[in-house]
Amino acid sequence: MATNVMQNQDPAVLSDRLGRLADLAADRGVDATLLTPGADTRYLLGAGGDSFERLSCLVVPSDRSAAPTFVVPKLEQPAYEAVPAQAIGLEFLTWVDGQDPYTMVADLLRRGGRTAQVAVADTMPMRHALPLRERHQAPQVLASTVTRELRMRKDAAEIQALREVGAAIDRVHARVPEFLKAGRTEAEVGADINAAMLEEGHTEAAFIIVGSGPNGASPHHSVSERVIRDGDVVVIDIGGPSALGYNSDCTRTYAVGDPGRDVLDTYAWLQAAQNAAVRAVRPGVTAESIDRAARTPLAAAGLGEFFIHRTGHGIGIDVHEEPWIVEGSDTVLEPGMAFSVEPGIYQTGKWGARIEDIVVVTDEGVESLNNQPHSLTVLPA
Missing domain, CATH: 3.40.350.10 (Creatinase/prolidase N-terminal domain)
Known part of the structure; x- marks a missing residue:
């Protein structure tokens, strides 16, 4: 056993x-x-x-x-x-x-x-x-x-374990530009990411999503043999446990070559939504209020229909655990709660984008455990 x-x-x-x-x-x-x-x-x-x-x-x-x-x-x-x-x-x-x-x-x-x-x-x-x-x-x-x-309420040692594995997944995202290039398949990029996760402090990759072009519009896409093309938007969602048993989970969105003005403008609204949701995190508010904070900017921009999942999930020993950051959850946030904030936009058959950080509720507000840039990372084709 x-x-x-x-x-x-x-x-x-x-x-x-x-x-x-x-x-x-x-x-x-x-x-x-x-x-x-x-x-x-x-x-x-x-x-x-x-x-x-x-x-x-x-x-x-x-x-x-x-x-x-x-x-x-x-x-x-x-x-x-x-x-x-x-x-x-x-x-x-x-x-x-x-x-x-x-x-x-x-x-x-x-x-x-x-x-x-x-x-x-x-x-x-x-x-x-x-x-x-x-x-x-x-x-x-x-x-x-x-x-x-x-x-749901992590102690100081658990939060430190989440900080460390969060920093480890940040280091992997910082290396993604080494792997993500036109002409490579999603599976090839995923294999390089898997190796990088082990090198940077994970014991395994619990999941690797490399969603290029239309595959990025499927939130739970994994990897495929699709060849990444010039102009593709690519969603990379990765995470897994460290030796301490606590998990990372972080998503960043990349573009290989010029993605076009529509993508840049739409992505700006997503970045605003993710930022608004993180800023809304503090003790005493409900989980569903964070979900609403993420949806409000997207709805105002006419993009609400493309955000098709909850805003977040708790994380710790399991990648997905309580609290659930979703409409209808009246769980009151307390210091020590750790969860993802990950709004997304998914245009079926075209492209998708997601920004995800793990955050911890503090006595005063919120601490983000992921600190890679949130802007769309545009890479040369």
Whole structure:
């Protein structure tokens, strides 16, 4: 079992997170939280792998007098040796093929007394969620109803990790002019970017978008064999984790050769929209107010119909996590929240553009973690 081990394994930090999870769950009428390996276990234990056909499940009772227990296949326990289990009060309960781990989890829940409701990991595979429900027939709710309150507010070490990986992706964007030239394919440019991301401090590229010409009008385009041409507008959206386990995500838009006056004028409105949204970030305002700040300039310019996605998403251990910066989100921004601000313009069949920074809410306002120029970077063909 491959396991992601994060650098911050301070027992005091991890113990505090487990305790706060228990308290938040109790406040919401949840009697235990069940987490299969993933971002939540990495956050709580400083390590976490993938979920396979054998059940691994962290059981966190909401009653602090009961110890959190990690039910894990014996063959996979060595992958978690880096977890400071004794220091954080974590118990391991191992099992071998032929035993029923779902009954083990159910027994743990019954041992804790009342379990009228349990929270299960949002990404728990159904192959595990259904057997757990069969063995212990308590109502299940999504664990994010609890964990979101913990993970949305980054502590100082998490923010520093985001700063460092943000600076790393800035260095990659600064190198894009080396790779982006007419006559090359998107895939060739993407391969060079991938290598640069590893060189500049990422452990991998979580995603690479090189959207040239009409491909730039597809927000989630990846790379293709399309040859980049003179006059193309190219959207480059890249990101991934550092060794600390926290992710970058930054988009800049480039032009190879002269893009034409229409592109330059339209892009100026996009730059104004992104700037307005970043300036609107501060404690006490709602997430949806940032979305509106981004849309207002584009709507005034008659470009609102071309902005077809939310303005942003939270970021941390996951590339996409809460808070969501979108109309209808009444989440009140607080210091420590980190998210993207990324309005875009997408003219189907023609071209697209996007500007994206990761920002952090501070006590006074906002800090941007990406500092490459926002203007359209025009490169020689």
